[in-house]
Each structure stands twice: as C-alpha cells, then as structure tokens.
Amino acid sequence: MKVESKALSYQKCNALILKLIASTLAVGFAFRLFFNFSADFPPEFPSDLEKTAVPESLPPAAAVLPQSAADFNVSDNVSNDLMPLQEKCDLFTGDWIPDPSGPMYTNESCHLIENHQNCMKNGRPDSGYLYWRWSPRNCELPQFDAEKFLEMMKSKSWALIGDSISRNHVQSLLCILSKVDKPVEVYHDKEYKSRRWHFPSYNFTVSVIWSPFLVEAAIFEDMNGVSTSEIELHLDRLDKKWTGQYQSFDYIVFSTGKWFLKTAIYYENNVILGCHYCPKKNLTELGSEFAYRKSIRSVLNFISTSHHKGLIFFRTSTPDHFEGGEWFNGGACNRTSPFKEGETELKDLHKLLRRIEIEEFEKAVTKASENGVNLKLLDITQLSLLRPDGHPGPYRFLHPFAKDRNAQILNDCLHWCLPGPIDSWNDVIMEMVVNG
Template identity: 25%
Template sequence: MVSRLNQSLLGYFKPCYKRGGNLGHPIIGSHCKNWVFHSFNGLIVIGSFLCFMLAMAYWHMYVFPGPPAAIPIYDVPERAHSKSECNFFVGKWIRDENYPLYNASECPFAERGFNCLANGRKDNGYLKWRWKPENCDIPRFNVHDVLEKLRGKRVVFVGDSLSRTQWESMICLLMTGVEDKKSVYEVNGNKISKQIRHLSIRFSLFSFTVEFYRSVFLVQPGSVPKRAPKRVKATLKLDMLDDISKEWIDSDILIFNSGHWWNPGKLFEMGWYFQVGGKMKLGISTTGAFKTALATWASWIENMVNTNKTEVFFRTFESSHWSSRTQQKCKVTRQPLSKINGKEQSPFSDIIQNVVKNLSVPVTVLHVTPMGAFRSDAHVGTWSDNPSVPDCSHWCLPGVPDMWNEILFSYLFSKEKISLQ
C-alpha cells in the first residue's frame, strides 16, 4: 500500500520534474510554480475542511453522546431490583437536632421503666441520633399521613418486652398527631404491665388499634410430663404455636420478635426444657430449639395467615451491651460506638433470616441487629424504675425503637418500593 502511494505521488509531480530534467537537476518551471501554488492552496482548503469536519464530529460526540461504557454489575440485596429501592439496614447513625420526635413524659402509654430522662438521666445526647442508610434516606416521619393510612386497620405486635417497647414507641409517635388525647385509650381499661398478655390501644378518631401480645417464645408453654427428670420444671412445645396465636390472624399489620429468652440463663437455670411430639428433648441446644420453634411459626404463617391481607414482619435480635457474660455489669456510653466488635451478628438473627427466606409467602425481615450494635449509649442502664438492677438490653424511650417504627412506616406507606432485606 505504501509503494502504491509513492507511485501515485510521483505520478502527480512527474510533469514538473520532466521539464527541469535537462538542466541536470529537477527544477520547477514557471507554469509548474503556478500549478504548485494552486495545488498548495488546494491542500490548505482540503486540510481546513478536514479539520472542520473533525471538530464537528467531536462536537457531535460531546453534545450527543453514544451508549455509555459498560458498568460492572454487582449483587444487590434480595428484593432490591430498581434504583428506587435501597437497603435500610446498611448505614450509620448521624446527629440530628430534630430528634426526639416526642416527649415520653407526655405519652401516657410509655412505661416509666423506659423513660430514662424521667428516671434521672442527665445527658440527652442519646436522643439526637438518626439512622442514615448508605444509598438513600428514610422518609421523614409525617404523623398525619400515617394516621390517615392506618385508618380502620389493626396493628399487632407479638413477642417479648422489646416488642412491647416498640409497641409503646409507635403509640407515642402516633399520639403526637392527635389533638384529643382522651380519644386514645386502652380498650379494657388496663394499665401497661409486664404481666398482662394482651394490651390494645384504640385510636378512636381514626378507628384503628395498636395491640401487643406477650409471647416471648412464640410456641406453647407446657406442663411437666410424667417421669421427667427433677430438674424439669416446665416445658416448651416446640411443635405447637402459642395458644393465643388465633388472636393474631385477623390483623392488617403483624410484627413478630423473639430471641432474648432463648438462652440457658433464662431457660435451663429456671428448669425450662423442650418437648416435641409429646416427648422430652433434653439434649437439644437453645439455638437448635429456636430453629425448630421458628419452623413451627413458619408453617403457621403459610397455612393460617392470609398474606394478601396481612403484612407480616419479623424483627431480628436486638444487640445488647453487657460488660460481662453474667449480665451483671452494664456500661452505658455517652456516644454511639465507633467499633461494634461483632455485635452486628447474632445466631438468632441468622436463623430468622434463613427461615423467612424459605417461606412460600411474603414476610419481611426488619434486620435491626447491625444498627442497634452501635447504640451502647441508648440503653436503660440504671435509669429505670428499678435503678438497683442495671439494664443493657432494653432501650430508653424516646430512642432506638422509634427508628424501627420509622422504617416500618416507610416500608408500609412509601410511594416507592423499598427493600428491607
């Protein structure tokens, strides 16, 4: 190709070289000078035109870019399939002076034991934190919108005292939007107590209830079988759901939690052991028993609950911050932790997520374990109604449970679909 180009160029200038050949070296005649001059001007015009076309091409590429370069595709959390979705449980706590969202002393349904300020806590910095997901924001809580969207519905919490804390938090949040406080009342006239198995708060102006059922294990307690070892004082029937479960079915929003009572200190030391099929299972571990109980719960959800009507949630294990394994020492910090040292993980949370993942019906996991791991500053500590007993398991109100409810409301009522997995 190069040799052909050289031949072409030689042919192009050949007439001029011929005319000067008689003088022993190539010279250009006058008419050749004119030819070269005009040819040179032509080259300038052609070059200018090419430069202009090249500039136009670059301008067109800039104004009308072509298809974007390939972007690597990464795994995304389950159920997150569009840009409008995000994982609410990957993030950090940030300072926000708009918090807290209510005053527990003005909420008649907040237990005195969780109202840390009323019980003598002097610092209030623990109230000024908001959870911020990595790639999105939790919509700001709008109490009037939520009240309207809950109109005519039945919200049911099932679980242990930490479920009761979230239940109280929700009531206090919602009461900030109700002018007539007397229109909100406990259906049976009961005061909030650890002993009462069922509490129901009615928002009469909006015709909905927020209820709590105490069921710390979710499965049925049982009596001691004949010929059981003397150490057995009570049993848990792992293959039978709690006998009050029939009361949970006809609800619109159903939120479960369990885990804190599933430890040797609260079971074996008190003489609680496990039973399956009417037979004692003395060798089973607490985590193994929890897995069996959750399988019973899962079967009940699939067969008894109409998930087209009822939105079902299961909140994972909440991080505690005891300074010793015996749960006797409790150090409440002034600030959230910067390092969580594995507290973001829990075998109970893993079991919950695995069981829910294999369900044939939709259930949403509220995976609060990681976000709670940072909040060593937000526990009740010695600011309870019994200051002689430290508490690094439960949370002050207002506090961390409010954020659980903000996320719950966001999932239920957000215009855009949100992934919580």
C-alpha cells in the same frame, strides 16, 4: 522531532489518565455492590430482664374493629412484590448521624412510657443519645409521619407479638401517634403484658400480645422472676394467644429471641425430646439453637401457608450491650454515643441466632409468595447493634444513685430508653409500608 516527542508524551499521559479514571470507576462500582448485597451476620444477647408470667387470652380484635381483615386487600396500599427490600433500597445498612431536631416526643408529652424505660424521669444525666437518627447509605429515610400513617390506617389493626422488646416497641409507636390522636386503652390482661389501644378518630387499633416463645410454653416463675421448675416448650404447638386472633389483624410484627436462652425442657407430640441446660435431669442436651430453629420454622410455616391478606413482618432479634459481665454479674452499658460500623460486632451467640432467623426466613418467604402472603423481613439487628448508648442501664430504676453514688445497681442493657433509638424502627416500618 521535539514536537513529535511532546505530542507522543501528551498522548501517553492522556491514556494513563483515562486508565486511572476507568480503574477508579470499577473499584467504586465494586464497593457499591459490596454494600448493597453483602450479608451481615452481627450481635449477641443474655437472658431477658423482664419478670414473666403467662397472660390471659385476649378477646378477638374484631370486637373493637367493625371491619375484619378478610375484607382488607393489602395490595390496595402495599406492594405484594416480595423481592428483598435490599435490592431496591437497603434500609438496614447505614449510619447514625447527628440530628439536632431531637425526638418526635418527650417523656413529658407521652404518658404511655413504662417506668423502667423512662430514662429521663429516672434521672439519666446525659441527653446526647436523643439527638441521632438512622440514615441508610443508599437512600433517604423520611421521619415517621404520624398523621399520614393514621390516615392510611383508618379502620385497620396492628399487632406486635413477642416478648418485652415488643412492648418496648409498641410504646414507642404509641408515643409518636399520640401527638396526632390520643389512644384509649380498651383491653389489658391481668398483668398488663398483653394490651390493646384504640385511636377513636381513625378507628385504628394497636395490640401487643405477650408471647415470648411464639410457641406454647409453660413458664413456672412467680412475679419476682423466681423459677420453681424448668420452662416446658412444645416446639410443634403454636401459642393460641396469637393464633386465635391472627386473621383479624391487618398488619403484624412477629419477633422472639432472648427467652430461648433460658433453661427449658423441649417437647414434640407431647414427648420429651431433650432440654437446654438441665444438668440435674437425665435428658439429652439439645441446646437453645435447636429449639430456636424448630420454633421459628413452625411460626414461619404457619404464616407462609395462612393465606393472610395483610402485611406481616418478621423482626430480627435485638442485641444487648452489656460490657464487663452480664445483667446478673455486674455487666453495664455506660457509653454515651453510637458506634460506627467496624467498631463492634455481634457476639457469637447472637450471630448463631441471627443466622437461624435469616435462613428460616429465606425458606419461608418463597412459600409465602407462592401462597399470596406478604411476608417481609424487618432487619433491625445491625442498626440496633450500633446504639450501645440507648439503654436505660441503671436508670431502669428511679434515681438509682440518690442515696449512694457508689450503689451496685442492676443494669438494663437490653431494653431501650423512650424516647430513644427504638423510635427509628418505626421510621423503617413506615417506609416499608408506604414504599415497600
């Protein structure tokens, strides 16, 4: 009887252990599914710090490149499978992990960094923000391989189209590539906001096109950023500065965002629809989200019906990290290390704009697929949200505290130090191009 009782007890124990293992596996599987398929709707942002002006039109890219995009079939290099990348490998959910190797370039090795993003030159005292890399949770993300990238891009052309964040991004890309081949500037507009570089050893060009709204805009600001009138936005007319060159580029990164928060009057068919924040005008207040949705819809509709044969990215907007105020009333960004997931979230306004981006992209990508257009989402919002330490802050300016340690300095918590977190955007892009 005692032996039978012990055997029975042993069987019950085994059964209990098996149930416990099965439960653990089920919970683990559910947890993995949650991280693979949950939709994040994170951060928020203020007005752009950049002073604005309307740039001149660019000459066609074909003037530099002998090969046109019409002769280039992206399917030779890039998968035309438009299934969301997250279903294969979620590059956009992960963590910033320590990286003792540091950045791929320095502010001394790269002479293409604009002064207001050259944080080390401007006297930023800490350097810890340079020693992190983005690590997706469920796959490996290799570091950007400049030589491999340039080999792939022989006789090809890239364009980054948007506002000053796009200029910030293009400098990062140029600095990484310049370790292999020195780019030669072949064009700039009057104010150096739209520019083009040529990599002679690879016959490869990179352009940045200043178009902060992507739609046609009349901006009445002087070089000091002082407005004499409201911005006039034509929500149904795309900006000719990029549409005239669109088909000549093999790869394009579109983005917008911050400028839609500015005071503006909205037009459609040359008729005023209303405005955003114009209390002195007898106009209907429509709000920035109204214009943002209409503009993004117009841009994505143009792309998805364009029969473009290259690869087009739509980049989500980037959060700022102002704390204690905004850029104009004492807001600052003094953190020196990344956030971990759960330690911060997007501001409500950023959540709203991001929701518009995702909703309009999901509509457009189906139409794009039907028309043979390779359109992908470059969703850098969350990974950027976790890097409050990567902005110039007061070091937008050269040695801001040299004369007065307590000086009241305008902080830049929107753009990114170079080198800095924005370099990881290129790691993600390369992975999407190579294995997307």
